[in-house]
Amino acid sequence: MMRKTVAVIGAGVMGSDLALLCAAFGHEVxxxxxxxxxxxRFSAGLxxxxxxxxxxxxxxxxxxxxxxxxxxxxxxxxxxxxAADWIxxxxxxxxxxxxxxxxxxxRHCRTDVHYGVNTSCIPITCIASLLPRPELVVGMHFxxxxxxxxxxxxVQGFHTSSQTLDAAREFLGTMQRHAIxxxxxxxxxxxxxxxxxxxxxxxxxxxxxASPTEIDxxxxxxxxxxxxxLETADxxxxxTVMRSLHVxxxxxxxxxxxxxxxxxxxVDAGVTGKKTGRGFYAYRx
Numbered sequence: 001m002m003r004k005t006v007a008v009i010g011a012g013v014m015g016s017d018l019a020l021l022c023a024a025f026g027h028e029v030x031x032x033x034x035x036x037x038x039x040x041r042f043s044a045g046l047x048x049x050x051x052x053x054x055x056x057x058x059x060x061x062x063x064x065x066x067x068x069x070x071x072x073x074x075x076x077x078x079x080x081x082x083a084a085d086w087i088x089x090x091x092x093x094x095x096x097x098x099x100x101x102x103x104x105x106x107r108h109c110r111t112d113v114h115y116g117v118n119t120s121c122i123p124i125t126c127i128a129s130l131l132p133r134p135e136l137v138v139g140m141h142f143x144x145x146x147x148x149x150x151x152x153x154x155v156q157g158f159h160t161s162s163q164t165l166d167a168a169r170e171f172l173g174t175m176q177r178h179a180i181x182x183x184x185x186x187x188x189x190x191x192x193x194x195x196x197x198x199x200x201x202x203x204x205x206x207x208x209x210a211s212p213t214e215i216d217x218x219x220x221x222x223x224x225x226x227x228x229x230l231e232t233a234d235x236x237x238x239x240t241v242m243r244s245l246h247v248x249x250x251x252x253x254x255x256x257x258x259x260x261x262x263x264x265x266x267v268d269a270g271v272t273g274k275k276t277g278r279g280f281y282a283y284r285x
Contacts, residue, residue, distance in 0.1 A: 002174070003026050003027055003028065003174075004027050004028070004085040004086055004171065004174075005027070005028045005029075005030070005083055005084045005085050005086075006022045006027045006028070006029050006030070006084060006085065006086045006087075006088060007029075007030040007031075007032060007080075007081035007084035007086070007087045007088070007109075008022070008029060008030070008031050008032065008088045008090060009032050009033075009081070009087060009088065009089045009090055009091055009101060009105075010032075010033055010089070010090035010091045010092070011031055011032075011033035011035070011038040011039050011041075011042050011074070012033075012038065012090065012092075012237075012275075013144070013235070013236070013237065013274075013275065014090045014118060014142065014144065014146065015031065015033070015088075015090035015118075016031075016038075016041075016042045016045075016049070017049075017142075017144075017145060017146035017147060018088055018090065018118070018142060018146055019031040019042065019072055020046065020049055020050065020053075020068065020072075020146075020147070021060070021146055021147060021175060022088075022175065023068045023069075023071040023072045024050070024060045024061060024063050024068050025060075025061060025174060025175040025176075026071070026174075027071070027174070027175075028071050028073075029071055029072045029073070030072075030073050030075060030080055030081050030084060031072055031073070031074045031075070032075055032076070032077075032078060032080065032081055033074075033076065034076055035076075036076055039074040039075070039076065040074075042072075042074060043069070043072075043074055046065060046068065046069050046072075047065035047069075050063075050065045050068060051065075053147040053148075056147075056148065057148070058147035058148050059147065059148070059149075059150050059176055060147055078104045078105070078108055079108050081105070081108060081109060082108045082109060082110065083110070084109065084110075084113055085113065085114065086113070086114050086115075086116055086171060087105060087109060087113055087114070087115045087116065088116045088118055088140060089101065089102075089105075089115065089116070089117050089118060089119075089127075090118045092240075092243075093119060093120050093121065093122065093240055093243040093244055093247065094243060095122060095126070098119075098122070098127060098130070099130060102127070102130040102131060103130075105131075106130075106131060106132065111132070111133065112133075112136070113136065114136050114137075114138070114164060114167055114168070114171075115128075115131065115136060115137040115138070116138060116139075116140030116168065116171075117137060117138070117139050117140060117155075118139075118140055118141060118142060119139070119141070120141075120187075120191050120195075120240065120243075120244040120247075121186050121187040121188075121191050121192075121195070121244040121247040121248050121251075122186070122247055123157070123184055123185065123186050123251070124137060124138065124139040124155045124156075124157035124160070124184045125157040125158040125159070125184050127157075128157045128158070128159055128160070134157065134158075134159035134160075135159045135160060135161040135163075135164060136161070136164055137157055137159070137160060137164070138154060138155065138156065138157065138160050138164050138165060138168050139153070139154060139155025139156070139157065139184065139188065140152060140154060140155075140168060140172075141153035141154075141155060141188060141190060141191070142177075143190065144232065144235055144236055145235065148226075150176065150177055150178050151177070151178050151180055152172050152177045152178065152179050152180070153180055153182060153188055153189060153190050154168050154169070154172075154179040154180065154181045154182070155181075155182055155183070155184050155188050156181055156182070156183055156184060157184045158184065160184075165181060186247060186248055186251035186252065187244075187247075187248050191244060191248075192248065194229070194232070195241065195244055195245055195248060195257070196256065196257075197219075197229040198229045198230065198232060198233040198241055199241075199245055199257070199259065199260050199263065200229075200260075201215050201216075201228070201229040201230050201233075202230070202233070202260040202262050202263045202280075203260045203262070205230070205262060205280070206260060206261065206262035212228075212230040212231075212280040212281060215228060215229065215230055216228020216229065216230050216231050230279075230280040230281075231280075231281070233263075233273065233279070233280065234273035234274050234279035234280055234281055234283075235273065235274055236273070237272050237273050237274075237275055238263055238266050238267050238271070238272040238273050238279055239267045239272045241263065242259050242263055242264060242267050245257055245258070245259040245263075246259060266279065
């Protein structure tokens with residue numbers, strides 16, 4: 001396997017899982033976040049995360065936690081990503097934030113680096129416009145939880161070259177992930193559908209039609225989904241779901257993407273899911 005140096009931008013739930021995934025498959029990883037506490041949480045929890053992945057049957061190779069940790073450099077300095085072959089961007093789902101991130105990446109990264117954009121809903125063509133070589137930018141939408149999902153939605157922006165698509169397939173193949181290539185539209189395929197499920201499930205709770213437990217049980221036991229829409233929303237973060245719905249509504253101007261008032265209220269209250277210990281469900285560490 002041709003090992004790469006991979007810079008993961010953002011040490012939230014998705015970025016941390018991606019750093020673990022890449023390092024477990026032998027790639028050298030630079031995990032960047034301006035929040036030192038987020039980086040510390042990743043480092044402190046790495047062995048436990050890897051152990052939990054094995055318990056639930058994640059698609060990872062046999063590896064020692066110490067070896068995985070040795071392949072990950074955590075840093076708050078964006079200049080440390082300069083040698084990367086791939087940038088996987090997992091910054092907050094906010095275009096203003098991403099504009100700041102990409103301004104820094106333009107200064108520090110190689111001109112031939114490939115960008116795998118892990119945005120939830122923002123069009124890849126829009127993000128590629130922030131860089132001098134948009135042909136090197138591709139959507140790389142990993143599914144949550146990353147270690148359990150083999151499929152990756154690869155999004156071809158307006159300028160994404162066939163060479164970049166081939167490079168993305170090859171890179172994902174080194175981690176035994178299956179790339180499904182789709183065209184660029186806001187929300188792509190997965191999130192354009194999944195966010196409708198999560199939003200309407202929140203409406204059902206708001207209306208008192210059913211409880212979160214009952215709604216998720218219908219999806220798990222009736223449809224065979226591994227997680228229900230509200231469990232998924234808690235895992236992603238209700239604030240992230242809300243921001244993604246705002247992006248979809250802004251682009252399509254379709255009322256079906258209007259964020260549920262209950263969802264907005266929970267975010268305002270700081271009850272945003274698993275990361276805060278409470279969302280539609282209560283969690284313990």
